[in-house]
Amino acid sequence: MNEHIVKAYEDELNMLTAECARMGGLTEAAVADALEAVVRRDQQTADLVVSRDERLDVLQADIERKAIRMIALRQPLANDLRRTVAAMKIANNLERVGDLAKNIAKRTIVIIDSDPMVPLTRSIERMGRLVVTRLKEVLDAYTASDLERAMSVWSRDDEVDEHYNSLFRELLTYMMADPRTITACAHLLFVAKNLERIGDHATNIAEIIHYEITGDEAIAAARPKTDPLQRP
Amino acid sequence: MPQPTPSLPPHLPLRPRRGFVAGPVVITGLAGGLALAVLTLVGEAHQAWALILAAAVLAVTLVQARRARQEAARLQAEMAQTHVEVAPGALSLPYTSVLNALPDPVMVISAHEPDDLTGRRFVMVNRAGRRVLKIQREAGLLVTAIRDPDVLEVVDEALFGGLEGEAVYEPGGTQERIFRVYARPLGVASDGAQLALLVLHDETDIRRVERMRADFLANASHELRTPLASLSGFIETLRGHARGDEGARDRFLGIMHVQAERMSRLIDDLMSLSRIELNEHVRPLEEVDLAAAVLDVIDALAPLARDKGVVLEAETPPRGTVSTIGDRDQVIQVTQNLVDNALKYSVSGGTIRILLQADLSAEACVAPRMAEAARLSLLTPDHGPERFAALSVIDTGPGMEREHLPRLTERFYRVEGQKSGEKLGTGLGLAIVKHIVNRHRGGLAVESAPGRGAVFTAYFPLAEGPAADTPDNSHDVAKVS
Numbered sequence: 037m038n039e040h041i042v043k044a045y046e047d048e049l050n051m052l053t054a055e056c057a058r059m060g061g062l063t064e065a066a067v068a069d070a071l072e073a074v075v076r077r078d079q080q081t082a083d084l085v086v087s088r089d090e091r092l093d094v095l096q097a098d099i100e101r102k103a104i105r106m107i108a109l110r111q112p113l114a115n116d117l118r119r120t121v122a123a124m125k126i127a128n129n130l131e132r133v134g135d136l137a138k139n140i141a142k143r144t145i146v147i148i149d150s151d152p153m154v155p156l157t158r159s160i161e162r163m164g165r166l167v168v169t170r171l172k173e174v175l176d177a178y179t180a181s182d183l184e185r186a187m188s189v190w191s192r193d194d195e196v197d198e199h200y201n202s203l204f205r206e207l208l209t210y211m212m213a214d215p216r217t218i219t220a221c222a223h224l225l226f227v228a229k230n231l232e233r234i235g236d237h238a239t240n241i242a243e244i245i246h247y248e249i250t251g252d253e254a255i256a257a258a259r260p261k262t263d264p265l266q267r268p
Numbered sequence: 269m270p271q272p273t274p275s276l277p278p279h280l281p282l283r284p285r286r287g288f289v290a291g292p293v294v295i296t297g298l299a300g301g302l303a304l305a306v307l308t309l310v311g312e313a314h315q316a317w318a319l320i321l322a323a324a325v326l327a328v329t330l331v332q333a334r335r336a337r338q339e340a341a342r343l344q345a346e347m348a349q350t351h352v353e354v355a356p357g358a359l360s361l362p363y364t365s366v367l368n369a370l371p372d373p374v375m376v377i378s379a380h381e382p383d384d385l386t387g388r389r390f391v392m393v394n395r396a397g398r399r400v401l402k403i404q405r406e407a408g409l410l411v412t413a414i415r416d417p418d419v420l421e422v423v424d425e426a427l428f429g430g431l432e433g434e435a436v437y438e439p440g441g442t443q444e445r446i447f448r449v450y451a452r453p454l455g456v457a458s459d460g461a462q463l464a465l466l467v468l469h470d471e472t473d474i475r476r477v478e479r480m481r482a483d484f485l486a487n488a489s490h491e492l493r494t495p496l497a498s499l500s501g502f503i504e505t506l507r508g509h510a511r512g513d514e515g516a517r518d519r520f521l522g523i524m525h526v527q528a529e530r531m532s533r534l535i536d537d538l539m540s541l542s543r544i545e546l547n548e549h550v551r552p553l554e555e556v557d558l559a560a561a562v563l564d565v566i567d568a569l570a571p572l573a574r575d576k577g578v579v580l581e582a583e584t585p586p587r588g589t590v591s592t593i594g595d596r597d598q599v600i601q602v603t604q605n606l607v608d609n610a611l612k613y614s615v616s617g618g619t620i621r622i623l624l625q626a627d628l629s630a631e632a633c634v635a636p637r638m639a640e641a642a643r644l645s646l647l648t649p650d651h652g653p654e655r656f657a658a659l660s661v662i663d664t665g666p667g668m669e670r671e672h673l674p675r676l677t678e679r680f681y682r683v684e685g686q687k688s689g690e691k692l693g694t695g696l697g698l699a700i701v702k703h704i705v706n707r708h709r710g711g712l713a714v715e716s717a718p719g720r721g722a723v724f725t726a727y728f729p730l731a732e733g734p735a736a737d738t739p740d741n742s743h744d745v746a747k748v749s
Contacts, residue, residue: 047386050386050409051385051386053409053412054385054386054409054411054412055385057409057411057412057415058385058411058415058417058420060415061411061414061415061416061417061420062417064415064416065416065417065418068438158678159675159678162674162678168440169440169441169442172440172441173440173651175415176402179409179411179412179415180402180412184651185651188651192645192648194644195644195645195648195674198644198670198673198674199674201670201671201674202671202672202673202674202675205671206675
């Protein structure tokens with residue numbers, strides 16, 4: 037990173053990255069805990085995730101305010117401007133991820149009321165683990181400014197989608213076999229959908245990292261994509 | 269390392285030296301004075317001579333005194349030097365090397381203000397820490413190394429509250445690791461920064477054993493119940509109304525034999541899966557000839573393939589040319605499970621191609637080998653600079669629909685509509701493959717199209733890669749566990 041004449045400027049830039057990293061850590065924990073709550077049927081952890089979401093909102097607003105202040109006062113250019121904008125956008129994505137995690141945690145209450153469905157929970161756990169790993173990888177790439185690692189997350193988006201499609205089918209089978217499971221299965225379907233969207237946000241963050249480092253936008257057409265709705 | 273200051277007060281050993289230096293000066297001075305007095309007494313005539321002599325004596329005395337002073341200074345310098353040389357050897361230890369040799373990650377964190385997030389920096393990390401936390405630099409922002417909110421909290425408590433704390437930390441990645449983190453306050457540094465020590469202790473083994481026991485019981489009780497129920501059903505029939513029926517007895521005993529064998533295979537597979545899972549985070553150390561392993565498996569399975577009327581086609585480099593760091597038995601098990609699977613789902617007249625390609629990038633390993641088929645990576649290794657050797661097993665069996673692919677490595681998962689009952693599988697083969705490949709830091713991918721067959725590709729990092737860039741890395745991994 038280039039040295040700045042004004043030390044405070046450099047500090048402020050680092051501060052933005054650091055705040056984003058910390059927010060990333062909180063988000064990762066929220067997703068992992070929400071998943072844990074669903075899989076282990078743990079109401080307490082679910083409540084914790086819901087209550088901690090507010091902190092993410094505060095952090096996001098804070099990062100946004102700092103970034104805007106930075107743009108107004110320091111007029112960053114090129115690399116610095118991209119860093120500032122990237123921090124702001126990543127914070128936005130992370131805040132959305134936090135909301136989705138909170139939504140997963142809220143559904144735990146209904147899922148706990150139903151009978152345990154072991155194979156289904158196992159599938160959810162698999163998919164969730166995959167999503168948590170991707171979120172972690174992309175945030176690692178962000179703190180290390182590692183373009184290659186970010187791109188490896190970006191190009192593997194279809195894995196999460198495949199898991200989601202497979203889970204969708206599995207849930208349908210369950211619901212058709214036993215209508216009493218419909219309530220719980222519908223909630224699990226939303227849990228899976230939320231996880232899938234968290235995966236999308238991880239891909240978004242990878243794109244932002246690509247922009248921050250290179251100045252170019254990642255080309256969405258180059259990414260391998262499977263659309264279940266367009267298949268015969 | 270800062271220059272250590274001599275620990276002994278410098279004036280102590282120098283005091284006798286000063287006395288020794290002063291000695292000759294006094295003696296020469298006294299001699300000079302005495303000579304002067306004698307000469308004065310000898311006579312007025314020689315007064316001039318006496319004066320000259322006295323002056324000479326005085327001069328000699330002065331020169332001597334100066335020499336003595338110089339000598340004293342030299343000695344003093346010598347003393348000081350010996351202090352510098354002696355003190356570190358006797359009093360300090362090579363702390364940096366000691367910390368680097370520790371198997372547990374250790375980190376020192378400094379911070380000035382509780383509100384200043386960028387102020388929290390790691391100022392020292394040992395080698396194990398740099399490896400586990402994947403950091404290259406000796407110092408940097410704390411959040412770039414650890415983001416976990418629980419860990420950051422105990423760090424803050426140690427820094428600003430002076431409290432000792434503990435947290436559980438999972439660094440993530442393809443191989444699961446669990447650490448217990450200990451934070452300890454270290455007081456204030458010379459520049460006024462608060463210091464704290466962070467020690468990570470690997471608890472992966474303990475957690476694994478706990479989980480393995482739970483998983484094993486759950487799987488065993490669930491999967492063994494079916495064959496067991498069938499066995500006891502037949503026993504009941506044989507003791508009851510089929511007691512005298514010779515033909516029924518033979519048939520039932522035949523079925524019971526098959527069921528008992530299935531149970532024993534199932535237990536074998538469950539045990540081996542548990543064993544593999546238990547040290548999945550420990551990277552194997554020996555060098556394995558991949559080509560030889562593959563060719564051995566093909567030789568072993570050739571009779572079985574002949575009986576089924578299936579042709580095995582091998583396209584591998586010669587023995588001794590492709591090697592990976594791994595566990596030979598496990599590499600063989602991967603090959604065997606994949607080829608076994610292909611055999612199970614092949615019909616008479618089919619062909620199984622076994623393809624071993626060396627020196628591929630991770631992307632090339634998962635590149636399509638079957639045109640217009642559904643494709644999915646079942647296991648992707650953590651990002652690294654390594655080159656891989658890829659083993660593909662290509663069959664011409666019934667293949668699978670795309671939606672089954674993500675679930676193939678699930679335990680006991682079976683693709684619907686396929687008559688797996690007569691195929692004698694336990695439903696654990698691919699789960700075992702996945703866990704072994706993960707232990708080897710490799711990857712696994714599948715391609716399939718219904719009616720056209722399937723391709724399974726397992727890829728392992730090449731032996732040269734990891735050995736060349738981090739010679740002590742694999743060694744450390746084994747030690748940490």
